[in-house]
Structures are given as C-alpha cells and as structure tokens.
Amino acid sequence: MARSIAYREALREAMNEEMRRDERVFLMGEEVGEYNGAYKVSQGMLDEFGPKRVIDTPIAELGFTAVAVGAAQNGLRPIVEYMTWNFAVLALDQILNTASKMLAMSGGQITCPIVFRGGGGSAGQLGAQHSTAFESYYANIPGLKVVSPSNGYDAKGLLKQAIRYEEDPVIFMESEVMYGEKSEVPEEEYYIPIGKADVKRKGTDVTIVAYNKMMKVALGAAAELEKEDISAEVVDLRSIRPLDWMTILESVKRTNRLVIVEEQWPFASISSEITYRIQKEGFDYLDAPIRRITSADAPMHYAPNLAALAIPDVARTVKLVKEVMYLKK
16 A cells, blocks of 8 residues: 655655664664754654664764775675765765775675665755765766665665665665655555666657656656657666666667756766667667757856756756757747
C-alpha cells in the first residue's frame, strides 16, 4: 500500500529501516543528531538510535569523512551526510584517494561500503559557492557509484540498495529544493538496483533525458509539447554511474530524436557522455543531431533573475525539442 510522503521522509525511512536491520549501519555528519539534520532528514533518529549511531560531527568534512572511510574499511557501513555537496570538496582526498581506490590498491581485499549523501545543485539565492551540481565530477572517478534520484520513491529504494547491498562507495546526490516534495511511496519494503534508468513517460516523437530536479523541467516540457501534439518520451537516469545508456538507446530507436536536460556545466558533462554513446551506437536511428540544455558555463549568480537564466527551464527545453523536430516555432 502506498502513501504520499515527502522526499526527506523517504530518505529517513530508508536509513531507519536499514539501521534497525543492521547494527553496523550508522549516520554521521554536521547537525544530524541534536538539530535533527539541517534539512530535517534525520529527524527523530538520535532519539531512536542514540549518539553512538547518530553522530554529530565538527565542521570538518575531511576529518569526519576520514573517520567514516576507516570505519567502512573495518567492517562497518557508515552513512555520511554533507550539509551540501559544495562542502564535500573539502573531503575529496578521502573520497577520491582512499574510498574509491582501496579495493584496487588492496588487490580486492579491502572493500569500502559507505554512502555519502546530501543536497547539491542550485537551491535559490545561495551564491556561487553553494550552487554547484557535482554529478559529473564524481562520475568521472572509477570505484564510485553515483546516484541522483528525482523523487521520494526512487530515493528510498536506491538509498536502501546503497546501504544494504553495495560494497563500493556510493555518492548519493539529493537537492535542497526537493526535500519537501511529496510522492507515492509503498509501505512495503523494496529496493531499486543501482544502474537502471526509468522511463517516466512514454512517447513517440522525441526522447528527453534528465535526472534529479531537472526531471521537473523535462516532464513540464513534455506536458507543454503534448498541447501541440508532440509526444515526448521522458527518461530519468536515476543512476549516473553506472550509466544505463542502453535504455536511452532503446528509446531513441523509437523516437529518433534526443534532447538532454541537465544542471551541469556543459564541458565534460553527463550529457557529453550520453551524446558520445548514443551517436556511436545509435547513429543510424537519429533523424536529427542530439541537442542538450545545461547550466550556463559560469559560476552561479546570486541575483534571482540571473540564476533563472543560468538553469534550464521548460520554455527553452520546448524550444530545443522543436528545433530537433525542424519546426519553425
């Protein structure tokens, strides 16, 4: 039976269920305990699990990430919450040089079952230093898995999968602006395998690919296009690495056109990788060049009008779809 709950509640349920099941799982990060989490994702967890399993840390990302990585390599299963992925760059040495490489460097003897999670991307007027989308950064690192769900249902299933079954480090990208959004989430236990995209809307004329909060743009564009008898198929990546480009290819075989919407800077982005894969394996199915819309190739502005111009929106996505369909307007 499903019920409508907020994105933050779905994440909390995933962590609670796995922590109840396995005493090796614990949560640590800034304000996750006494303050119930900066975005209230961990609300009530300190009361249930106590300070040894819900651990408030100092404002020292490199330090507490190192503690968690060491714990993971010694048999525990930590969840590390970053207040924002913009702050996690301070811990990149531990993520890149230790967590992602240890399995290879130890000849397969030492695993690192750890989940790094928190909000990323732009969340309004937060300025350039708090508004970066990091999926392509971490997806470029062998040894990491990168997940970026767009709704509570996917977020819960993927987070439970990451905590319970993954022996590799998982980068779990959320969004501050989605924490309050509701979706239908089953009461029954479920898991979603990492590495599988999901077709959120069927269509016949064009494929639109997105992930995280850009799915709202993709689905909004599809709704607008439908008013003009243009049928858009919308694919939610969900998993960035491994990347399920085969689902995209199968969609392109049906629609013969591809538009990608993402909140990344354009250079060496996820859309760059998708474009290469699809033109290489599906060139004969394309009736138009692959097109994309990304964030502006510049630091994010604080001014709301400039921030709005920097991030993909429905109107520009609709315009791009019409271009690949060779429509004049």
